[in-house]
Amino acid sequence: MxxxxxxxxxxxxxxxxxxxxxxxxxxxxxxxxxxxxxxxxxxxxxxxxxxxxxxxxxxxxxxxxxxxxxxxxxxxxxxxLLPVDRKQLAQAYRWVMFAMTELEQPLWRITRHSWLYPEDQRIPAEIPAASQEFIAMAAVLEDHMTGRQFIVGDTITIADCVTAYLMDWANEYHLIDEHPQLRAYLERMYARPTAPLRIAEALARIDLEVA
Structure with a gap:
């Protein structure tokens, strides 16, 4: 197993x-x-x-x-979860890489310098800089999602499994407030019966267990 x-x-x-x-x-x-x-x-x-x-x-x-x-x-x-069509498969890999390099990295910088690092290691200026980097790259995905339900093709793929979680992460920092396509995508993805807990729900469960 x-x-x-x-x-x-x-x-x-x-x-x-x-x-x-x-x-x-x-x-x-x-x-x-x-x-x-x-x-x-x-x-x-x-x-x-x-x-x-x-x-x-x-x-x-x-x-x-x-x-x-x-x-x-x-x-x-x-x-x-992997498209059969070679062109769509290439696009699925492309958007996975985009999510990991262009979207996740600035979110990690924000997280580290907001609360993860010890206070004396945080650099406050990193937060607005990383936020702007994320917003700029999110705009690329925002345009791509116009008229689409999923990132590639007509069904969920690896690109969605990787990216939807990042949209929830970004939403916690209010970084997709001006991206209606991404907000709609976020809600649509987490309405799926297969969706995991949202980040806020998972954190709340930790708090309950600690309490």
Whole structure:
């Protein structure tokens, strides 16, 4: 059985989304980042980087959420997360890379300098700079989504599993307020019965467990 190591509102959510879309049987293993479980020797043997998510599929151990989504889509080709048409497949890969490089990186900068880094390591000027970078690249996706339900083709693909989570992340920072196509896409994607928890919901569950 597939085993996914993850935690709450992390990028584990996009892997959960893919697993749900694929209707794959798997075991979820929670790695509590708040208590430092990612630094325990038994987890570091799985991922020396000490990060989640990690997928274990027999003797295959895979890190990096986008890579895991692609791997799963290839493992279950009949489920349709990878387009059959070569041109559409190329576009799906293109938008996955766009999401990871142009959209996720500025969101990480904002997160690090807003609250993740210790206060003495934060650079406040990074937040508006990264916000503008994200907004500029989000405008590219905004234009692309005009008249579309999904990023590539007429059904959900790897590009959506990777990107929808980022739209929710950006929404937490009010970075898609001026992008109506992306807001509609966000709501449409999370209305799917296969959608994972939204980030705010996942964070609220952590708070309840801690309380």
């Amino acid at each position: 597939l085993k996914l190591y993850g935690f709450a509102a992390t990028r584990s959510l996009r892997v959960l989304w893919a697993l749900n879309e694929l209707d794959a049987e798997f075991e979820f293993v929670s790695v509590n980042l708040l208590t430092g479980e990612q630094h325990r020797p038994e987890f570091l043997r799985i991922n020396p980087a000490g990060k989640v998510p990690v997928l274990v599929d027999g003797d295959v151990v895979l890190t990096e959420s986008a890579a895991i989504v692609i791997y799963l889509a290839e493992k279950y080709p009949d489920k349709g």
